[in-house]
Amino acid sequence: MHSDTEQQNRKKYLKNEKIFFIIKKTVFLYKVFCRAKHGENNMIRIEKLRKSFGPIVAVDEVSFNVEKGQVLGFLGPNGAGKSTVMKMLACFLRPDSGTATVCGYDILTDPIKVRQSIGYLAENVPLYNEMTVGDFLNFVCDARNIKGKERKRSLDRVVPMCSIDSVYHQTIDTLSKGYKRRVGLAQTLIHDPEVLILDEPTDGLDPNQKHEVRELINRMSKEKCIIVSTHILEEVDAVCSRTIIISKGKILVDSTPNKLKEQYNCSLDEVFRKITRKKTVAA
Amino acid sequence: MNSFVAVFKRELKSYFTTPIAYVFLIVFLFFSGYLTFKNGFFEMRQADMVVFFMNIPLLFVFLVPATSMRLWAEERRVGSIELLLSLPITVTQAVLGKFFSAWLFLVIALALTLPMVITVCYLGDPDFSLIITGYLGSVLLAGGFLSIGCFFSIVSKNQVISFVLSVVACAVLVFAGMPTTLNYLSAFLPAGLVSAIGNFSFQLHFESLQTGIVEFKDISYFILMIVGWIVASTYILEERKAY
Structure with a gap:
């Protein structure tokens, strides 16, 4: 029974x-x-993103997708809206209209999830200057909820990767520009994000450091989806598998560096000048 | 919760890695002691801390905005706010983290006035409930001023402007409850309005706590003040963070 x-x-x-x-x-x-x-594979999907500051339209209905394994070089003259797009992707700025998804999370409805899955290096690399490098990285770990053994592992990975071992106990205020930028880079990589958004990552670095950063990007490019904004066109050649040129908030070109060079039959510098000047004159 | 703790810890540490904490503590402890003895602590011939608590609002009107002015103004000027708010931290968590760390700092400052209590105990037999409610009032007053300071620190990127604005706001809210102001107002305003103005000020509720009675209306006044200014801060920060 x-x-x-x-x-x-x-x-x-x-x-x-x-x-x-x-x-x-x-x-x-x-x-x-x-x-x-x-x-x-679309890890970043941007749909008609628009942002204006008063009467100035910084980003005008921009749409594009970025896949895993791609390194997107985001180019454009000063004030073109590159940083604004990146800030919106990092959920720091709220778009006026349109939306974007990062790793499947919407920037408007799921900003915290988005921020968890991206590493964002802001222009000018703002840091907490009164902290030591170690304290600062530990704070980022706290905020990202990386604890115990996992924290030790991430620090052991990221500190040599960005070569900041020698300044680990130094106050950030006393560091040179290059070191500050590397600390910023370490901050963006500490949680091993799937998506990296780097706003002028090599600005102010000496040629050796620039080379190191590019190597780093190249090494990571396969498993990640990376957006890099830059003014240095040789960098695009060195690291990017795709370029978008943007001016006055609108996308002018979406292509690969090699195709652009073939199409215009000249160096990237000249291509950039031709495209942005032509459009400005036409506008 | 983790993000809140992270912001809280970082902020509290930053007080002690910069000279701010030490300058603040020395100035606060010196003046709180100096004013107490100068304003007739011994002449009263009473073992209580009335004279000590009497000076607290005046000291806090200047000193609390001095600690709160950098909370957000500095962050926005340097640009580190972009770093902070691109980490998985919400605006509310960040505001609360900073507010509570600054509040804890002020509580530490108040705790360091403990020798005053020991002095009173040595000299006589004080009524401890009066001392406890006195400290409770001071802690709540610090919280109230701090929430105002936090708000004005978001309003302006410039630390001096945010300091001046919060001093003015705090001073208005203290002096509105002073007997001289209320007497002056009662000359031409209806009694109901005068008492409403009095009830709106920090002074009245702070003094009422000094009597040793913890009343619901006083506690709720302070809590409402703090919550109100903090909520306003989160809204305004959401709007202004990027500019």
Whole structure:
């Protein structure tokens, strides 16, 4: 009698398990289907993003996608809206209209999830100057909820990677510009994000340091999705697999560096000048 | 919660890695002691701390905005706000983290006036409930001023402007409850309005706590003040963070 009920319970349990399994499978298939529909590898999707400051339209309905494994060079003259787009992706600025998703999270509805999955290096690399490098990185770990062994592992990975071991106990205020930028870079990489947004990462670095940063970007490019804004066009040549040129808040060109060079039959510098000047004159 | 703790810890540490904390503590402890003894602590021939607590609002009107002015103004001027708010930290968590760390700092400053209590105990047999409510009032007053300072620190990027604005705001809210002001106002305003103005000021509620009675209306006044200014701060920070 007793074993009968036990058997029945067991059958019920197995049946429930089966139903649960089928549901799980369907959800998984649906997710795969959705991803396929939206382009599987698109880690950043920007849709008609627009932002104005008073009468000035900084970003005018910009849309593009970036896939995993791509390094996007984001070019444009000063005041073109590069930094504004990046700030919106980092959920620091709120767009007037349009939206974007990063790793499937919407910047308007899920800003915290977005910030968890990106590493953002702001222009001019703002840091807390009164802290030591170690304290600062530990603060970032606190804020990103990296604890215990995981914290030790991330610090051990990131500190040599950005070569800041020698200044680890130094106050940030006393560091040179190059070191400050490397500390900033360490901050963006500490949680090993899937998406990197770097606003002029090599600005103010000496040629050796520039080379190191480019190497670093190249090394990471396969598993990550990286957006780099820069004014140095040789850098685009060195690290980027795709370029977008933007001026006055609008995308002028979306291509690869090699294609651009072929198309215009000249160096990237000249291509940049031709494209941005032509459009400015036409406008 | 983690992000809140991170901001809180960082902020509290930054007080003690910069000279701000030490300058503040020395000035506060010196003047709180000096004013107490100068204003007739011994002449009263009573073992209580009435004279000490009497000076607290005046000291805090200047000193609390001095600690709060840098909370956000500095962050916005240097640009580190962009770093802070691109970490997974919400605006509310950041505001609360900074506010509570500054509040704890002020509580530490108040705790360091403990020798005053020991002095009173040595000299006589004081009523401890009066001392406890006195300290409670001071802590709440510090919180109230701090929330105002926090708000004005967001309003302006310039630390001097945010300092002046918060001193004025705090001073108005203190002096509105002074008997001289209320007497002057009652000459031409209806009594109901005068008492409303009095009730709106910090002074009245602070003094009422000095009597040793913890009343709901006083506590709720301070809490409402703090919550109100903090909520306003989060809204205004959301609007102004990027400019």
